[in-house]
Amino acid sequence: MSCVSLTTDYGLLDGFAAACHGVLLRLAPGVPIVDVTHLVPRGDVRRGAAVLASTVRHLPRGVHVAVVDPGVGTSRRALAARTPGGFVVGPDNGLLVPAAEALGGLLAAVDLTMPEGIPATFHGRDVFAPAAAALATGRPLDALGERIDPASVVRLPEPFARVLRGPAGSRLEADVLTVDGFGNVALAAAAELLTQAGLRPGDRVRLSAERARPSAERVPPTGGQTRPSGERRAVGEPELVPGPAGPVELAVGVTFGSVEPGELVLYLDSGGLVAVARRDGDAARSLRLVPGDRVIITPV
Amino acid sequence: MSCVSLTTDYGLLDGFAAACHGVLLRLAPGVPIVDVTHLVPRGDVRRGAAVLASTVRHLPRGVHVAVVDPGVGTSRRALAARTPGGFVVGPDNGLLVPAAEALGGLLAAVDLTMPEGIPATFHGRDVFAPAAAALATGRPLDALGERIDPASVVRLPEPFARVLRGPAGSRLEADVLTVDGFGNVALAAAAELLTQAGLRPGDRVRLSAERARPSAERVPPTGGQTRPSGERRAVGEPELVPGPAGPVELAVGVTFGSVEPGELVLYLDSGGLVAVARRDGDAARSLRLVPGDRVIITPV
Amino acid sequence: MSCVSLTTDYGLLDGFAAACHGVLLRLAPGVPIVDVTHLVPRGDVRRGAAVLASTVRHLPRGVHVAVVDPGVGTSRRALAARTPGGFVVGPDNGLLVPAAEALGGLLAAVDLTMPEGIPATFHGRDVFAPAAAALATGRPLDALGERIDPASVVRLPEPFARVLRGPAGSRLEADVLTVDGFGNVALAAAAELLTQAGLRPGDRVRLSAERARPSAERVPPTGGQTRPSGERRAVGEPELVPGPAGPVELAVGVTFGSVEPGELVLYLDSGGLVAVARRDGDAARSLRLVPGDRVIITPV
16 A cells, blocks of 8 residues: 555644554554645534545545544444545544545445454544554455445435526536635536536526525534534435525636636536636635535526 | 654744754654644643643654744753653753653753754754754764753643542542643543542533632743643642632543533543543533643532 | 655645645655645745745755645746756746745746646646656656746745935834744845844844835735735835834844843844744734835834
């Protein structure tokens, strides 16, 4: 294996990520370590999954450890799995599946055997890093735990994206998947949907947005942070209420440079997703979009 | 030596940590570098000491450099010391001692000879990193400076922890040692104290807290940040006034998962310390606890 | 080449820096990577240039990649250049020139050939990291693009610094170049100017400051952040209006330790620049100085 990568919500203050580095350096000396990020918002499984999935294709073949684990200390399983493009290791809470799919899909999985006598609260250091070191140094997957059915691995609800054709033309509807640190808004829509909607660079479109009404059936947030709409798809198709972004018009472009400074643009981002950016600005803030919002795009 | 670790308050913006990496790469090529953290709050020697001490046992045997050094440019000594588990290098202001003790204790120490003609303000790059590189490549400790008595090394005041036995049962009193980024509160009390107090998983306890009254005798803060009570033990046993946390009841558990989401739990953390957490929440914020507060725990 | 360094405004949340690490690990395995910083304020080309220039001399000979690139997707050139001390790679927007000069000056430069079919928005991963890997593994500069005249490379406007001699003594005027995370204020004045102004440790000086009046001719900010005065030199010598720092008196010292806690000091910083610090405090905040302000120093 030519690298071990780490994706966590540990932050960079407490030495937690460093302890994982230490374990890897001791058990798998010489294997490069890549810190994908340690700044996933606390307990935001969906965000951690998206960051890792969009990064993993650019990393060397390796073992990808992710720990966003609000369920540590509960009965959630601890997972290691093989894909055509390497291994993934972490809690069985949906975090790893998008990365595994980016690497070709889950071929085999085990429920990691817990070492004896470890504290119950730091599985990154005490369970997942040792498992990753074992895989990185050639130990077989089956030596690490009991086989489980890959189909039984927990998955996050699928983000929503579709194209509707009507008398007034096509309509692209998609959930906001992530907002990056620049305020660029990535939708859960691949390039094909833009083509299906008949949209091309130079076209102008109207964008509006809706936000799920918080509802009693909503599954409880998994982390310390309240994520108002991130979980709504787990309870089926909830009521939608008008969202914060009023309708705006923008151009379809190839890149930020397709529009003037300060203007919005709809484009394909570097991960291949339909995205909205404001040149030299913050699209998410000005449109008040957050992950989980639904965006509706229609031709003008 | 199989690693050099770095623990500083340099932040990650200015290239200061990178300059230390550069010095190490030039003078000790091939030795892995572990960034424990560069986000210690400015000048917070106690916090830096705690982060390094809790991390160092998980790192490979090596040279551990720490620089939280509000006294740079004053007459404080520059230290390198040998322990059974590796070396520590940094300012002689108490920062290194807890890590040295975690590695088995100070066996020998030198006051580092200052290189000629260096700027007076960046000892991490110009003094400590070169010394660490020398040790990591096999140079003897005595080549780096004058021997000093390990007993003369500056120590931080001991945090307070004790068990009092009375007619109404035992009472555990301990200072808050650190608050991590999740809001988990680690007390200055090892597992034995929990046993001495007769507390076991499943028991319920009452927790209250006191904060030292800021007083004129208090030693001045060493950094740019005001730490209201962190230094109080340096001036003996100060008056205690009621603290911000009203009495609360909570369970003794094994982990976060021992309680329902949103509930408090008293448990042993991954560093072996008695700690308070709120499942899926921030215990320190809700109890308004900061390092240096004194926590009193009694059985219900 | 014994290292590749990275200086970006990508932040540490989104996996962008990690994707660059992945490309480098795949294309130039075994070459150490140094993260100078990924926290340059968005689009702040001048700040990125200053951080890299002050760090690069302490890194091993190598390839230094910098990406603060508000013009990505526009027609700005993509640059790789050779200096006596290594290579620099990044956008042709002035970012690389101060580092190149710290390494001995631009000897040769190419306009990088764009790979086919890459997204238009992530040149760090798709253009600059691959170019750096090529140089780090011995590929010749000319294989990467068309030669361009080094004199044609875009340069940031020179920051201003001078000594005026008058009947009342010398007067040192210099722009604020950077403010570091500790609040230390580095001026665009090298040590010689302090000597020219006849100032020595122990002298006392008066410091005042002026801020450029925002004007219609000001070139538009290049990034998402408004930098009120950072660009004023691009439009010649603008009107100056009274700045926020009233006149204060302070000592010329060798280091922070030259003055009492809480006091200001004028000194030479670890990068060899005239600087203002407040011992155990934040000089920039208390004097309300920002990069681009002009500071005037006169003997008392």
